Amino acid sequence: MNLQEVMPRLGFGTYGRWKEEGVEAILAALEIGYRHLDTAQTYDTESQVGTALRRSGLARGEVFLTTKISTENYGEGKVVPSLEASLSNLGIDQVDLTLLHWPSPNGAQPLATYLEPLLDAQDRGLTRYIGVSNFTIALLDEARSVAGEGRIANNQVELNPFIQNKKLANYCAEHGILVTCYQPIAHGRLGEDPVLVDMANRYSTTPEQLALAFELAKGYAAIPTSGKVERIRSNFAAQQLNLTPEDISLIETRDRNLRAIAPDWGPDWD
Numbered sequence: 001m002n003l004q005e006v007m008p009r010l011g012f013g014t015y016g017r018w019k020e021e022g023v024e025a026i027l028a029a030l031e032i033g034y035r036h037l038d039t040a041q042t043y044d045t046e047s048q049v050g051t052a053l054r055r056s057g058l059a060r061g062e063v064f065l066t067t068k069i070s071t072e073n074y075g076e077g078k079v080v081p082s083l084e085a086s087l088s089n090l091g092i093d094q095v096d097l098t099l100l101h102w103p104s105p106n107g108a109q110p111l112a113t114y115l116e117p118l119l120d121a122q123d124r125g126l127t128r129y130i131g132v133s134n135f136t137i138a139l140l141d142e143a144r145s146v147a148g149e150g151r152i153a154n155n156q157v158e159l160n161p162f163i164q165n166k167k168l169a170n171y172c173a174e175h176g177i178l179v180t181c182y183q184p185i186a187h188g189r190l191g192e193d194p195v196l197v198d199m200a201n202r203y204s205t206t207p208e209q210l211a212l213a214f215e216l217a218k219g220y221a222a223i224p225t226s227g228k229v230e231r232i233r234s235n236f237a238a239q240q241l242n243l244t245p246e247d248i249s250l251i252e253t254r255d256r257n258l259r260a261i262a263p264d265w266g267p268d269w270d
């Protein structure tokens, strides 16, 4: 089965879900019904994810887990041991999806030097699927040529109504790469847009639910997070919201290319 058939489209982001409070929020997400958790080596939440999973009583196979390799682990002989350390933090023997968190800062290291070890890790069964994050079209072209067709299953990028990344998303659709939206609710800023607020009022919902319903309707995955149970529940309920084609088109007009996460060592965005 390919990733498109397997990955629950609404996941729970875990950046900031630290300590016991973090475990409780992740556990609440699992109790509400989320079956996809997103972590990363740099988030310091892998152990919270593992603890919440065990406390939930859910079988390992019921929850889709993503982690990401930190750029600090791209050096010679470091990628696979770092993934083994992630598995140990998570308390599992295989992650569902492993992403390269960012292209090498300032392009300092050739892509093949950190993508090839990830392909080896997949061949060894440490991860079911592999993918990338914060990759541009040019970098995806390069990754597809290093990895071979069909192996890069996912690109996780900043995407919400304020930054819709249409060119990149179209490229991913053409090449069978599932897009996962990070910051899918623009970090709680969507209420600044009167058009979204009006539309939310029409549907008796929130701008955040609108954004998530929009992203799911476009065929993307989305991974909102919150430390508040009511918001965790309300974000999950966005899956019940069906937008009309006219309202999807109206949300498309709200794109402002408003990128929140753009480190100066990052790639030249599309």
Ligand SMILES: NC(=O)c1ccc[n+]([C@@H]2O[C@H](COP(=O)([O-])OP(=O)(O)OC[C@H]3O[C@@H](n4cnc5c(N)ncnc54)[C@H](OP(=O)(O)O)[C@@H]3O)[C@@H](O)[C@H]2O)c1
Pocket: 012, 013, 014, 015, 016, 038, 039, 101, 133, 134, 156, 157, 181, 182, 183, 184, 185, 186, 187, 188, 206, 208, 209, 223, 224, 225, 226, 227, 228, 231, 232, 234, 235, 261
């Ligand atoms: N691949 C990457 O480079 C990358 C980069 C960034 C993030 N991510 C992933 O994406 C996940 C989500 O991104 P994010 O955490 O940056 O942003 P986000 O999910 O768009 O926004 C989270 C923020 O919005 C607030 N919020 C949550 N639900 C809300 C609601 N219904 N109404 C109003 N405000 C709400 C939260 O505050 P409260 O906690 O107070 O509710 C929190 O401050 C992360 O946890 C991480 O897993 C990946």
